[in-house]
Amino acid sequence: MKLVKNKEILKIISKSFDKKLTASEQEVLNHWLSSSDDNKAKYEGYRYLWEQAETLVSHDDIDVEAALLKTKAQIGDFKKKRFLQPAFVKIAASVALLLSIGLGSGYLLSDYGFGKENTITGFQQVEAMHGTNTKLLLDDGTSVWLNSGSTLRFPVSFGNEDERRVVLTGEAFFDVEKNMDKPFIVQTSDVDVRVHGTSFNVSAYTEDKSITVALVEGKVTLEKEQEGEVRQLAELKPDQVVMLDKESRSIVPVTDMKMKQFTGWKDGLVVFYGDSITTVAQRLGKWYNVEVDVEKALGDYRFTATIQNESLEQVLDLLSMSSPMTYKIIPAKLNEDKTFSQRKVILTTKKRR
Structure with missing residues (x-):
């Protein structure tokens, strides 16, 4: 079986939590999981984030980092591995998402x-x-x-x-x-x-x-x-x-x-620290050259994140797996003057299952 790209496996992992995998996608996921204990640990971490995001309410204070460390300890042989380390809570407590991910779309000299x-x-x-x-x-x-x-x-x-x-x-x-x-x-x-x-x-x-x-x-x-x-x-x-x-x-x-937060962009980093979803949307919009619409219900959430060398879709996948947020991307359209419109991202609240 051919190697699966990071972007593709994140999509498949996300679909698996909603039980929407095709037979071929399930085969890819099973192969990826069986290829290393590292992958198993990542999957368990993502699943925990997904489950917690679905039950999140205004007074919750969820220590996802502690949960991920516990997961790593159970899987074993994980101490020297680099891994997504998010934490997410709802304001009026606080919401934090610490992502060790990257963003390579656009450091051009x-x-x-x-x-x-x-x-x-x-x-x-x-x-x-x-x-x-x-x-x-x-x-x-x-x-x-x-x-x-x-x-x-x-x-x-x-x-x-x-x-x-x-x-x-x-x-x-x-x-x-x-x-x-x-x-x-x-x-x-x-x-x-x-x-x-x-x-x-x-x-x-x-x-x-x-x-x-x-x-x-x-x-x-x-x-x-x-x-x-x-x-x-x-x-x-x-x-x-x-x-x-x-x-x-x-x-x-x-x-x-x-x-x-203010200088990282020159080194190819997008850094958030307790920033509102509105600020996150504005900065991602400029960085990826997209228009971002945010549902008002998401307005209370704040994020802390460091993003590097990652596509827009990968960033949105990781954010949605760690919060009660989902997204839709509307492709660019050809205008009458032969120019293309911006892609549009719509951020909305996940529907409860």
């Missing part, structure tokens, strides 16, 4: 020709196409990583400028070359970020209700020009994150977080 570049007189504009990341090097030696659907406009040369000003729409991570005489300024729609030499992330997508700045090292200030004067709004120190509400203009520090 401009060095390999994937960035869309437009040169205007004296300026250059680089765009990271939807579903990709783009890395570029500015004239002063500053490195920039552009996230999916983001655009950066900057001078071809900073030589004759008093400052190094770039204009960002979307999200980018900056590793700024130090120059105390020529500050580096990231201009967004609602706030400017001023630095001299530092590493930080700015998320300023047009459709988002807030702008987020995360400082890895160095120092940055947030400022806004009002009535001809530059007003300082906030100053960040390393490992600090703030959010600027576009409507109220208020700045709120983000305290319960992990820095990789």
Whole structure:
């Protein structure tokens, strides 16, 4: 029997819990289970998650990690194996899903020709196409990583400028070359970020209700020009994150977080830490270039996850096996202008059996 891919076996495992396997799929599952004790342990872990998700209610606090460790101990020879390690609970307790999975759809560098570049007189504009990341090097030696659907406009040369000003729409991570005489300024729609030499992330997508700045090292200030004067709004120190509400203009520090939530994407990671299903849907939508609709009944759930080198379908399979959520993917359609629409993902609550 030919080897079955990870993506295919997850689909088959999921169908087996609903007792919807065909004869050929059952044969594939039986072969996969009999091939190693490792596979048996994984299957038991997935089945536990599936059963707990079906009985989950608002006051439950389920320690799935402890259950999986118990399963591994029963199977044996599992101590040195890498394995999915999720935990899942419902808010008002908390919901956590820790996945050691990966996401390889879209870390594409401009060095390999994937960035869309437009040169205007004296300026250059680089765009990271939807579903990709783009890395570029500015004239002063500053490195920039552009996230999916983001655009950066900057001078071809900073030589004759008093400052190094770039204009960002979307999200980018900056590793700024130090120059105390020529500050580096990231201009967004609602706030400017001023630095001299530092590493930080700015998320300023047009459709988002807030702008987020995360400082890895160095120092940055947030400022806004009002009535001809530059007003300082906030100053960040390393490992600090703030959010600027576009409507109220208020700045709120983000305290319960992990820095990789805001910077992991440049290394091909999507990291969630207590994030709402709405936030998860938004970020997966940008990362995979899909439209995601979430049923209101799922709104109370929060997830913690690290995703790397995994397809959209695999991520959704693992999420649905660990929560009372299921999904449907609607394929892209050919529009009248010969372009294709985005794929659409619909997240809904599982029906009780």
